[in-house]
Amino acid sequence: MYDIVIIGAGPAGLTAAVYARRANKTVLILDKAGFGGQITFSPKVENYPGFESVSGSELADKMTEQVLSQGAEVEIENALEIKDNGATKVVVTEDGNEYECKSVIIAAGAQHRHLGIDNEERFIGDGISFCAVCDGAFYANKTVALIGGGNSALQEAILLSETSKKVYVIQNLDFLTGEQRLQEILAKRGNVEVILGTVVKAINDTPTFSGITLLKTADGTETELNLDGMFVAIGLVPENEPFKNVADLDQNGYIDADEKCLTKTAGVFVAGDCRQKTVRQVTTATADGAVAAINACRYIDSL
Numbered sequence: 505m506y507d508i509v510i511i512g513a514g515p516a517g518l519t520a521a522v523y524a525r526r527a528n529k530t531v532l533i534l535d536k537a538g539f540g541g542q543i544t545f546s547p548k549v550e551n552y553p554g555f556e557s558v559s560g561s562e563l564a565d566k567m568t569e570q571v572l573s574q575g576a577e578v579e580i581e582n583a584l585e586i587k588d589n590g591a592t593k594v595v596v597t598e599d600g601n602e603y604e605c606k607s608v609i610i611a612a613g614a615q616h617r618h619l620g621i622d623n624e625e626r627f628i629g630d631g632i633s634f635c636a637v638c639d640g641a642f643y644a645n646k647t648v649a650l651i652g653g654g655n656s657a658l659q660e661a662i663l664l665s666e667t668s669k670k671v672y673v674i675q676n677l678d679f680l681t682g683e684q685r686l687q688e689i690l691a692k693r694g695n696v697e698v699i700l701g702t703v704v705k706a707i708n709d710t711p712t713f714s715g716i717t718l719l720k721t722a723d724g725t726e727t728e729l730n731l732d733g734m735f736v737a738i739g740l741v742p743e744n745e746p747f748k749n750v751a752d753l754d755q756n757g758y759i760d761a762d763e764k765c766l767t768k769t770a771g772v773f774v775a776g777d778c779r780q781k782t783v784r785q786v787t788t789a790t791a792d793g794a795v796a797a798i799n800a801c802r803y804i805d806s807l
């Protein structure tokens with residue numbers, strides 16, 4: 505039996521593991537995808553204290569090294585359910601394993617939101633991407649669109665503009681919502697064109713991805729845009745359904761918790777982007793990880 509099972513090896517889960525190991529608790533971290541979470545998609549992180557500028561994957565690597573050196577165990581497995589047996593919990597995974605523990609920290613983060621239009625699923629990985637860091641190189645000297653106007657979208661557009669021939673930034677609102685500093689960098693890139701007040705109406709239905717149809721929301725004008733690729737950065741959705749027996753979800757699917765990161769179930773804590781909060785950043789995820797782990801340790805010590 506483990507003291508703590510942590511679901512998710514993003515910044516929140518990794519920080520929770522550091523605090524729990526330093527309190528001498530046995531820790532198992534489960535992640536369905538790998539180490540680091542969403543921040544591995546970020547080309548440059550410039551707002552995490554201690555690093556003037558660092559790539560998201562380098563930051564995640566440093567966090568992971570620290571956790572592994574402290575003796576946390578890790579399994580690449582998808583957690584499907586948390587069974588609450590009172591003083592013990594059981595985390596059930598897709599591989600059929602059942603991990604018994606005294607406390608669980610849910611740090612499952614969030615996933616990329618899809619546009620939800622025809623042909624999108626068909627072209628993911630073959631014309632449509634959610635990660636400029638991972639796939640931007642495939643579109644060197646090519647024409648791409650970046651859908652979205654928030655911080656993540658602008659960071660991705662800046663990265664794409666360094667290698668792609670042309671980058672269209674398509675935003676549904678009449679203004680960009682990303683930081684002013686990012687907007688200023690983007691405005692200086694000669695190969696970037698920002699199109700506001702416009703949504704993607706359709707993905708052209710040809711055998712291969714060839715472009716999109718845009719709809720200007722103010723007057724209903726439609727235009728065709730020929731593209732080699734499209735990157736979608738329109739926000740995130742949590743994937744907390746598997747945990748709703750032990751944690752209340754708000755109307756957007758985020759987990760409700762108190763300031764101790766405690767859910768409605770004694771011994772089940774939550775940290776990071778999967779939690780109801782107003783700011784989803786690495787700093788807030790790591791802060792939650794610390795709070796959740798300290799309170800999980802106190803809970804275990806009180807058993």
Ligand SMILES: Cc1cc2nc3c(=O)[nH]c(=O)nc-3n(C[C@H](O)[C@H](O)[C@H](O)COP(=O)(O)OP(=O)(O)OC[C@H]3O[C@@H](n4cnc5c(N)ncnc54)[C@H](O)[C@@H]3O)c2cc1C
Pocket residue numbers: 511512513514515516517534535536537538539540541542543544545546547548549550551552581582583584611612613614615656659660743746775776777778784785786787789
């Ligand atoms: C492109 C991009 C750029 C960003 N840039 C910045 C930035 O510059 N500065 C900043 O502060 N923040 C940035 N962010 C936001 C930051 O990455 C997140 O706020 C942070 O990663 C949240 O950490 P987390 O641990 O809560 O969740 P996540 O990073 O989402 O990690 C959650 C982990 O849980 C795993 N998981 C989910 N469900 C399960 C399950 N059922 N079983 C097992 N594992 C599961 C996932 O695989 C994932 O690895 C950026 C995000 C993106 C996408």
